[in-house]
Amino acid sequence: MASKKPRVMQKFNRNWMEYSSYKAWLRPSNKGDYFAFCTFCNTDLSIGSAGKNDLFRHTKTNKHINSSPGGSSSQTLLTDLFSNKNIEPVKRGEILLAAFIAEHNIPMNVMEHLPQLLKNVCPDSQIAKSISCDRTKTSAILKNVTGITAKQMLMEKLRNLKFSLIVDESTDRGCVKRLCILARFFESKVEDAFVCLIPLEEATGQHIKKVFSDNKIPMDNFIGFAADGANAMMGQHNSLSSRLVAENPHLFVLKCVCHSFHLCASYACLKLSREPETLIRDIYSYFNNSPKRTGILKEFQQFLDLKPHKILHPAQTRWLSLRAAVCRILEQYAALKLYFTEAALTDHLNADSILFRLNNPYNKLYLEFLEFSLELFNNMNKLMQSERPQIHKLHNNMVTVYKSLLECYMDDEYVSRTEAGLIQIDNPRHYKPIDNLYLGAKVSASLASTNSNTLNQDDIKAFKLKCLDFFIEGAKQIKKRYDFSNDVIKEMQFLDPHVVKSRKINSLVALAVKFPNLISVNELQQLDTEWRFLRNNKDLAPDESEDVETYWCKVTAARDPANYSNQLYPTLSKFVSAILSLPHSSAAVERIFSSINLIKSKQRNRLNTTTIEGLLHTKQLIGAKPCYSLEVDNKLLLKFNKNMYD
Structure with missing residues (x-):
């Protein structure tokens, strides 16, 4: 007997959505390929058995007939809604509810119940009764009303202003790799604005060019680019930056200083003993997720009058985490030794091993050295993570950090009299004697204490040699990643109001000629003339507390006394506004990825790229104010009427 043919299940066919009888209500279902979704009934339909016949049978049900725009109950609802005098407040309420969802990263499923809750709380309010905003409509508002409005407002600015792009790649919780693009521009203040997310397997310049062409943004307005140091972003051949420079030869390209300094510190730490870092991680793992152990540690902390701080985790990808973890271990060192002395009596495996390393004086010396040395890198890192413009401070701060590091192991006079880029960092002739290395105040105090008599002199010398290797490697990595002969960044110090006041820069031509896309040859003399007049204008002299943005806004707003409708310094203002939009790091884009991690959580891991974009643009539209103050x-x-009802 022949076996029966296996039953073939009917999958959803997107071509059905083009049929006139199904077009208004048929959508794909989130439940799978064997289901369809009816927007009128807000329900999923099983189509696996009969396909289109299942859809046809559904159109004949009372529920579908009554829910459709031609049905009795729905028709009455729409008539009441559009004839209601309070229709504008209803729309406003639905937009504000959607903004509330975006601001607080609330799952959209909440909107299945929130409107009904409002009706029960405010039974006498006609607006509350008229609000009909479930998860589908909320998502549509975020994407097609608030999101698209914020995006169009941004694109209008990019069509008229010079701007830089800050980009980075990341993979979210749903294992979706995306390229995130931010724009940085100056309009009364420097702003970092989210542009878009692009799902991709490999970042290419075509993605960015498509954003420009789709939104009719002139390529000439694109003057700066920043990203991390990955080869896909900053490689010499066939990288994203190289392709963009091929299209725009005068593009200002900057490798992120924060990423670079993190790598410098990481490579330098490899020259030290690995035992102190392993000790930090083992101590964190020992107390992690153990309330009992943490509670006992608190008793020792109280006994020693120490603050009951938790042990921190030195994450691999967090720029500033290692030094914070080192400082916490040193702060709680005495309490930890007491705790593990007691714990070693019962936990012979883990606690005994940690206690042995805590009692090793050289491990404490390494931790004290790391606390001092990593601060040099972290201070620069913190400065470059600022949202405010720091491009004018970049060179001087790099030189300060670099020479401060060199003076720890090199002759002070040689370092001070030699230009940073010319210092021979690996020439032993300029090294200090091994006993004169500066390893930080705590290390010096520990070595000078009476307890140091028990330390082996050969081991102390080995410790100092490893610290010397740390300094040399750190200096090599900084010199490798930053070009101290780069006059472009060096000359940007003219933006500093104190430099303007000091009158030490006579001309801006040397910098302006490197940006022919900003200032033409015919404008160079006018730029210099305005600059020299500004230096001597006492009415526009900067205050001591005036920051760079406030000062240049004042200069831009200054008017010509002969013709008040004209700017006093038009060419200089145009040039400065463009330079202020240049990036000093790519830290801003990392903040967007942090926001995405809050948006696409474990409970909301099915959000697609379009919805995430809508949420991010809506957050941008709301700004720093609470959502209920959104105007x-x-x-x-108008966007609501066009995109929600048309």
Whole structure:
């Protein structure tokens, strides 16, 4: 007997959505390929057995007939809604509810119940009764009303202003790799604005060019680019930056200083003993997720009058985490030794091993050295993570950090009299004697204490040699990643109000000629003339507390006394506004990825790229104010009418 043919299940066919009888309500279902979704009934339909016949049978049900726009109950609802005099407040309420969802990263499923809750809380309010905003409509508002409005406002700015792009790649919780693009521009202040997310397997310049062409943004407005140091971003051949430079030869390209300094510190730490870092991780793992152990440690902390701080985790990818973890271990060192002395009596395997390393004086010396040396890298890192413009401070701060590191092991006079880029960092002739190395105040105090008499002199010398290797490697990595002969960044110090006041820069031509896309040859003399007049204008002299943005806004707003409708310094203002938009790091884009991790959580891991973009643009539209203060103007209401009801 022949076996029966296996039953073939019918999958959803997107071509059905083009049929006139199904077009208005048929959508794909999130439940799978064997289901369809009816937007009128807000329900999933099983189509696996009969396909289109299942859809046809559904159109004949009372529920579908009553829910459709031609049905009795739905028709009455729409008539009441559009004839209601309070229709604008209803739309405003729905937009604000969607903004509330975006601001607080709340799952959109909440909107299945929140409108009904409002009706029960405010039974006498006609607006509350008229609000009908479930998860589908909320998602549509975020994407097609608030999100697209914020994006269009941004694109309008990019069409008229000079800007830089800050980009980075990351993979989210759903294992989706995306390229995130931010724009940095100056308009009364420097702003970092989210542009878009692009799912991709490999970043290419075509993605960015498509953003420009789709939004009619002139390529000439694109003047700066920043990213991390990955080969895909900053490689010499066929990288994203090399392709962009091929399209825009005068593009200012900067490798992220924060990423670079993190790598410098990481490579330098490899020259030290690995035992102190392993000790930090083992101590964290010992107390992690153990309330009992943490509680006992608190008793020892109270006994020694120490603050009951938790042990920190030195994450591999966190720029500033290692030094914070080192400082916490040193702060709690006495309490930890007491705790593990007691714990070693019962936990012979883990606690005994940690206690042995805590009692090793050289491990404490290494921790004290790391606390001092990593601060040099972290201070620069913190400065370059600022949202405010720091491009004018970049060179001087790099030189300061670099020479401060060199003076720990090189002759002070040689370092001070030699230009940073010309210092021979690996020439032993300029090294200090091994006993004169500066390893930090705590290390010096520990070595000078009476307890140091028990330390072996050969081991102390080995410790100092490893610290010397740390300094040399750190200096090599900084010199490798930053070009101290780069006059472009060096000359940007003219932006500093104190430099303007000092009158030490006579001309801006040397910098301006490197940006022919900003200042033409015919404008060079006018730029210099305005600069020299500004230096002597006492009415525009900067205050001591005036920051760079406030000062240049004041200069830009200055008017010509002969013709008040004209700027006093038009060419200089144009040039400065462009230079202020240049990036000093790519830290801003990392903040977007942090926001994405809050948006696409374990509970919301099915959000697609379009929805995430809508949420991020809505957050940008809301700004720093709470969502209820969002001004729902005619622009938003027109977008609501066009994209939600058309």
